[in-house]
Structure formats: structure tokens, C-alpha cells
Amino acid sequence: LRLMDALMGVKRGVPGATLPELKQRRVRAATVVTEPEPGEGERVSRSDVAADNPVPTPPFWGTRVVKGIPLKDYASWLDENALFKGQWGLKASRGGPSYEELLENEGRPRLRGLLEKLHTESLLEAAVVHGYFPCVSKGDDLIILDENGSERTRFTFPRQSRGRYLCLADFFRSEDSGETDVVGLQVVTVGSRIGEATAKLFEANAYREYMELHGLSVQLAEALAEYWHARVRSDLGISAADPASVDGMFRTEYQGCRYSLGYPACPDLEDRAKIADLLRPERIGVHLSEEFQLHPEQSTDAIVLHHPEASYFNAGGRT
Template identity: 45%
Template structure:
């Protein structure tokens, strides 16, 4: 998980590095001899922490697109439909729907979809509540950021494994999470729970269908080379392969985090047909 942490988002958005540039950014990341820098702090926190408990599930399913619905078939019987995931379509632009990235039902060929769920457990949430009660607000900030980005890093690691399993390039395809513009209806989470059995790794849904514990994510993975992130009011299908951006400072990116400020909410979602929901050690 550690090599897949997005240090850019962690340091800038979660740990207070927004607005820092040049030498000021270097000092806050590396330290200046008087105050601990973000990078050594992250390394120390990772060594010392005992409150993150990564668990993950990854399932592969035969599928086909039927209009705005993705038909999911039984991995043991490719003719038996077991679920349908429903997605909205853009009213304008290229009128993209997430199902467009899968073979249509009338093609006569099954495609494959990967579904994944990850969590780092609820102990980190309990620790944050305790830190707040104790008035340790700075430490709460650092702990919260590490928890959130650990869940995202775990999702990134699992997505990279899916790419390897599917035999595609490390930057091909996209990972989409419910609640974001391409798939806003979080009630669809209930279908993913039925398919993956995420309760087996301690994950559950709130009354409003939000993924719990807080530091957890659920996603659908498209392997199509033209997969892109899009919204109902923005986004077009590219003419060629849409390369997934490498995350600076991670195992894929390999460089130090840049000093530019990411947008709020920036993260890699937020990318063959074997038995579903294999539990994957993290």
C-alpha cells in the first residue's frame, strides 16, 4: 500500500501544503532541521501506526452493455444473468455512458468487468474521534489524511493488480466510484455488496448508501483504452487511447510530488473471468 500513496494529494490537500511553492515547498516536504518535514513525518507515522488494517476484495464478472445498463453474468454460467448495474448518460457532448466502455449485449461476445472494494478499517476513525476529544487537532489532521490516502492507495494497488490480471498496460483503463459524476447513484452499492460480499471484510453501507467505514472505497474498473473520466455536463470520448495519469511520488509515478496545488477532490478513483470476490491480502 505504501508505495501507492498519493503524496501530492496527501501533503497538499490533507496536511496543509496548499499554496506552498519552490523552496518553501521543498522545506515543508523535506524538513528544515527544526521542524519535521512531511516526508519524514509520513515515514515515521507509517512505521509507528497500528491503526490501519487494509483489507480488499476483487471480483471479475462476465458482462455486456445493454443500453445504459451493464448486465452481469454468473462467472460459473456465462448465460445466467445475476445483476444489472445502471448508469446515467450525458444529455449532450458525446452522450457518454459508462456502459459504452463494454461490449454490447448483441455483439455475441462476453466482456469482463472488475469490481473492487477496499478498507483500512474503523480503528483509524475511532482514533480520530479520540484525538478530537483530547484536543490534539493537528495530530487528528495528519491521522485523517493518512487514513484517507491509505484507502485510496490500497484502491490504486488493487487496480494495478486488476490491470496485471487483465493483461493491459499500467496506464490503461479507469476506475470509477459511485457518488462521482459518471455513476452518481450510491444506491447501486447494494448490488455490488451482493456480488462481492464486502461485509466479509468489515465493510457496510450507511442508511444513505454511503460506504463505511469512512476510510473505504468501492469501484468498477473499465479496461477499455478509451475510458475517460466524465460528468453529465463535461467530457468527450477521445479518438485514441486515454492514458491514465501517473501519480507523482508513487510506485507508478516515481517522482517527488510537484509543488502545484491539486483541485479539491483530486484523486485517482478515483483501472479473466474467475470466481468472484477473491479476498486479496494487502
């Protein structure tokens, strides 16, 4: 934000306005440690993830749409650290106020004002489309089944090339087990109105206001996704281990995991087309672009796993 203020000062010809000098960075050479990979004929087809965990029974099969979710229901799931530090860039400076003072005097008052604005001007249209689907795994593939047990579609995920050789498919019952598992899918959005409001601020060169409102809108979409994930855990009967604090929730100290498309464990954005085919998110005003981006921007999708060992991990190329 300070850089944008300086840039606008130069653009408007404000006397004395200059851009800060570029800082030179020194990068220390890292020592790369490689581990031996499986030899020829030793391709890893499944990790050591447990395959005897209970499979929960979902409250329904198929999809449901929920619209008009009140802000008060998911506002408490807002990650303030991600908003203030990551989106708004609040940080203490030498000789200036501390980070805690910035939060109390700038961050939280501004946040309360913006939340009130969003509420009074009805800029939020929070909605969710979610569903539960029978499934099995086979190697690196998660196979979604129809009501007759036939293949409906499948997702192919990358497997770690070292370590535990994890792959998302491992967290579901194998096709060879003779059991059927369940996977959750969800798409959430806070609607298009808030995006239109941020676009107007950008067009008016109100960059500080734009950055603050845009950053808040992105984090509110994430808060809605976290709130709904908690609902899913409750529906599946695995919420007993949920932590008491929101901070514990942000550290994913609960059973199961929510994976958004584009992240290391499921990097293929083209899989969004499969999720869209299963959930039909156009029912809540969310559409997929030719580049497989969700519109409105303030929307997220996810594959929801119930397995107790499911967690975030980096996945390399297949072995």
C-alpha cells in the first residue's frame, strides 16, 4: 500500500514524491539433499496410509444448494492474521507503533467498519453448493461412482516421489477392498456484488480502499469455506475432535482435510470442470472460465476428505 501511495504521488505530480529504491537481495546457496528413488520395477502404487479407518455415512447422496448464509454465521471464521498481514500489509516499523497497536488502532476498527458496510449495503451473497459421492481408489486415481456402482468420473492425483509417497487417492478405500468410500465436494462464493464494488474503487484510483476491500472479500470467501467444512465434518460425524479455538481450526487440528484445486496435492485446474459437472455451481452464480478460473473471483472449490491421516503435503512427480 505504501508503494501504491508513492506511485500515485508520482503520477499526480505531488512535489517531492519519489519511488523507493529497489532493494538488492542476497540469496544463500542451498544444499540439495536427494534421496534414492525406487529402482526399476519398484514403482510405488500406494503409501502406508491406514486402510481400516471407519467410513462415515453421509446425511444424503448427491448435491444440495444453500443460499443467503448470514455474515454472522461465518465472520467468526475470518483469519485476521491472513487479512491484516497478508492482504493489508500491516506490520510494525522501526520507531513506530507495534503490530498489536496497529491492530487495535487501525486494523480492527477498519475491519469493523468494512463489515458493517458490507452488511448494510447488502454486498454479500454467500452461497454454497456441496455434495457427497460414493467413491473408490485405484492407484493414483479417485473414482467417483454413480448410484449403480459404475464409474461416473475420475480424478488422477500426483504422488510424492520420496518420503511416504503420499497421494490423495490413498486416503480412500481401494477398489480391491470391496468397500465403497465417500468424498465431499463443495463450491462456496460470497457473490459478485462485492467484486463489482472493488472494481469501482480500482477504476477511481482509490487503491488503498480497493486493496482493503478486495483483501477482505477474498478472506471472507475463505472463511465461508472453513465454516462449511466444519458443517461437513459435523454431517459426517467426525467433528468430535474439532478444537475449541478458531486458531486451532486454522492449524487444521481436526479430522479430515479440505483441498482446493491448484494446490500441490491436487494441482490440475482442469479438474475443476469435473467438480463443476458434479456440483453444477451455476446454481449459485459461479461459473468456470476457459482458463478454469472460478467467477466471481471471491469463490473457492474443494475436495473434502474424512480420513484421520489426511493433511496438507507437497506432491512431486509420479514415481
